[in-house]
Amino acid sequence: MCVTLSIVQPHSPFLCPCCMPSPPSAVTSILVHVGFLTEESGDVFSPKVLKGGPLGEMVQWADILTALHVLGHIVKISVSLKELHGFLGVPPGRGSCPLTGPLPFDLIYTDYHGLQQMKQHMGLSLRKHKCHIRVIDTFGTEPAYNHEEYATLHGYRTNWGYWNLHGQQYMTMFPHTPDNSFMGFVAEELNETERMFIQRNKVNNMAVVYGKDAGMWKGKENFLAVLHHYMEIHGTVYYETQRPPEVPAFVKNHGLLPQQELQQLLRKAKLFIGFGFPYEGPAPLEAIANGCIFLQPKFNPPHSSLNHEFFRGKPTSRKVSSQHPYAEEYIGRPHVITIDFNNSEEFNAAIREIMKINVEPFLPYEYTCEGMLERVHAYIQNQDFCSPEVPFPPKHLARWTSSVREWNLR
Structure with missing residues (x-):
């Protein structure tokens, strides 16, 4: 499925009242790869949608897509490995031909199934580009499970952990922990007339x-x-x-x-x-x-x-x-x-x-709609996991601290 969502005009019917934040400083190109819906992952969710199965994850994905669209970003959606290959420019195979050029997207939203698929089909190039990835992770990932070496040494290895991402690249449905980013979803907000009708x-x-x-x-x-x-x-x-x-x-x-x-x-x-x-x-x-x-x-x-x-x-x-x-x-x-x-x-x-x-x-x-849009906008504008981390303490402060320590030891 290839869906390109262009910039929404201020009076778009997709907008909820009072929900449009300031336009993004730059339009972001985003790939949304919903791994758990791919046939290759087994797709246990789709057959249950009309039979009482859990819909929470699908609700969240729908709201993420809507928020990205309303915020004016260019979004492409993938729900199969064939589409993933086409969007990333990866030839069919299992990582034998990794990406050689730049990543064609500024951000990639996916889940653990999608992350595993990208590892299999991007090869070593995933390591180079993983700072662009955001993992939609309902229940969250704790640092002990995320850090591969620590997880291995201390018995925290699971089927879903040890990706060595920054903890805030994992985005949860509810605000479980500051180690991860809270993505959330949108519930319908009532107007005053509806509120009064309900109470009566x-x-x-x-x-x-x-x-x-x-x-x-x-x-x-x-x-x-x-x-x-x-x-x-x-x-x-x-x-x-x-x-x-x-x-x-x-x-x-x-x-x-x-x-x-x-x-x-x-x-x-x-x-x-x-x-x-x-x-x-x-x-x-x-x-x-x-x-x-x-x-x-x-x-x-x-x-x-x-x-x-x-x-x-x-x-x-x-x-x-x-x-x-x-x-x-x-x-x-x-x-x-x-x-x-x-x-x-x-x-x-x-x-x-x-x-x-x-x-x-x-x-x-x-x-609320407004709350989710503010949050997604803030993440896109402010989260940067690709720039080199600034050492702490800074070098000039480290030298000053070392000098003070030597002086005190005299």
Whole structure:
């Protein structure tokens, strides 16, 4: 797929209100290679898109592409090795003919699958050009896993680490750590009329369950039965012909909904409840932005690559304290309530509390259109991993420090 996105005019229909920052000082040529969508990587995501599979990464990629376009950069998109070869000017093969000329792009946005593909097909020239790469990395990469020698010596080698990039070349969905760059995504921001409409039309005893795949409901019968005593429960679980047996009969299942219909459902509901999976997706922020309270389980002990299969092999030892740590820490009550779901008294008390309180729709600035555009613009204008690092301390200061030390030793 070859898509060239030219500079957007100030009154383009692609722009959201008040979202256009200053024009870039120079138009940047950018390649976006979405490695996990390539046939060669196995592309396990595309077949699941219409069957309740996780969409968080695709949401983020769509918002990155839109932001780059709105900011006026020239963007080309690759979702196959053939396209990657053509854009980079690399002949077919496995690195036997590396790039000999300059890199035809100022920046390359890719993921770990794409990074591995570029290594195989660019050969040694990848080392020369890797400072231009930005890796979209949902859960983040810690320095111990990124540094090849350290990872090897201390047992931090995984399938995804040891690329020896600058830590801030990894761009995450949520701000996990200052070691990486926070890329984020965009959730819909309501205008004042929409906010007032939502607050007038909230159904106080209506809950929507976070989980489109029937497997996410397995073993949750007791929680759902308790919740059913208080609220009407709605689901958006995928099914083809028969209702999934994991979804109790008292749940009103709408099946997979288009985004606009899902938004309408969230605008009516009082509660959006998660049962522990998926981790750190965009849906809770969308629900909170539509005036829902997000109820989620805390994890004790926290989930990590040391004790949980989902995180095993990921290049991070970060301990995840709840289903959505960002929502827990940076949004918090009354919009986000995090409790021990295994404590029935605490669970019941939380439901009763939710039915009593009223909250306004809320969206953190960093997840607005304007916030994302500012962030992407700042990264493109200010991040430079290709210039030689300035030694610290500077040579003149090092000489002065050495002279002072010698004087003090006399």
